[in-house]
Amino acid sequence: MNDYYIDLHIHTTASDGIYSIAEVLEGYYxxxxxxxxxxxxDTVDAFKDFTSDFYKEMRVIKGTEVSCRYAGREVHxxxxxxxYTNDKLVNLLNEIKxxxxxxxxxxxxxxxxxxxxxxxxxxxxxxxxxxxxxRPHIAQALLKKGIIKxxxxxxxxxxxxxxxxxxxxxxVSPKKVIDAIxxxxxxxxxxxxxxxxxxxxxxxxxxxxxxxxxSYYYDHSPSxxxxxxxxxxxxxxxxxxxxxxxxxGKREDLGSYxxxxxxxxxxxxxLKLKIEV
Ligand code: AMP
Ligand code: ZN
Ligand code: FE
Ligand code: FE
Numbered sequence: 001m002n003d004y005y006i007d008l009h010i011h012t013t014a015s016d017g018i019y020s021i022a023e024v025l026e027g028y029y030x031x032x033x034x035x036x037x038x039x040x041x042d043t044v045d046a047f048k049d050f051t052s053d054f055y056k057e058m059r060v061i062k063g064t065e066v067s068c069r070y071a072g073r074e075v076h077x078x079x080x081x082x083x084y085t086n087d088k089l090v091n092l093l094n095e096i097k098x099x100x101x102x103x104x105x106x107x108x109x110x111x112x113x114x115x116x117x118x119x120x121x122x123x124x125x126x127x128x129x130x131x132x133x134x135r136p137h138i139a140q141a142l143l144k145k146g147i148i149k150x151x152x153x154x155x156x157x158x159x160x161x162x163x164x165x166x167x168x169x170x171x172v173s174p175k176k177v178i179d180a181i182x183x184x185x186x187x188x189x190x191x192x193x194x195x196x197x198x199x200x201x202x203x204x205x206x207x208x209x210x211x212x213x214x215s216y217y218y219d220h221s222p223s224x225x226x227x228x229x230x231x232x233x234x235x236x237x238x239x240x241x242x243x244x245x246x247x248x249g250k251r252e253d254l255g256s257y258x259x260x261x262x263x264x265x266x267x268x269x270x271l272k273l274k275i276e277v
Pocket of ligand 3: 076191192
């Protein structure tokens with residue numbers, strides 16, 4: 001039996017997750033997790049509603065997943081154990097947050113040019129006034145209007161990376177993101193490397209100050225994990241892992257990815273407040 005339940009990659013309604021932080025915490029606690037990290041896209045706003053290091057006995061690590069660009073691709077960098085009130089980090093996140101609104105409006109304009117009748121207010125309604133807007137919200141708005149039959153269709157036909165209504169995010173460098181995470185006394189980890197970087201480019205990230213790689217990701221194969229772990233060992237990087245839980249569907253049900261003792265051991269060396277098991 002796996003006695004080490006840990007998930008270091010979780011989204012809430014502060015970004016594009018379906019569940020609020022309260023629901024996420026209770027859900028993971030009920031499933032028997034000992035440690036989790038909340039990592040919303042480009043925001044730390046979930047911690048307005050939850051500031052503690054623990055939910056009942058479950059350790060809650062403060063994190064974020066920041067978008068940036070390298071070699072023409074979007075890269076996500078996870079920040080862990082951050083001071084979420086740090087000015088430099090908060091300012092960078094606000095800059096990205098504001099640019100996301102402009103980006104979403106551009107995507108809506110492209111959809112409208114192609115006779116897809118959707119307004120920014122349809123999207124705004126789903127996001128709420130404070131939260132981060134993302135493509136999933138546009139997909140949900142299209143679904144709600146009956147323009148598509150399921151959320152995935154929006155990505156396949158309209159707003160996926162190679163589709164006509166896709167608009168890239170603000171061009172932020174990985175170095176800028178890593179520096180902001182370090183400034184906030186956290187450590188920086190490349191999220192789902194297979195989705196966002198060429199593994200040969202890992203040296204660039206190391207030079208830029210990266211601390212770790214998300215080797216264990218819900219859809220990584222055993223051979224991919226093995227290779228990423230070897231890279232971590234070689235380059236003295238932390239090997240972390242998580243499910244990228246959003247709450248959308250079966251493939252990423254809450255608690256379906258349970259982690260393992262290696263993830264515990266790896267992250268525990270770097271946390272200011274260690275996880276006790
Ligand atoms: P954004 O940060 O606004 O670019 O939205 C990114 C989010 O959209 C990701 O975290 C996924 O949840 C979702 N997403 C991106 N590409 C796809 C895709 N091809 N199919 C389904 N969901 C996607
Ligand atoms: Zn997301
Ligand atoms: Fe991501
Ligand atoms: Fe994510």
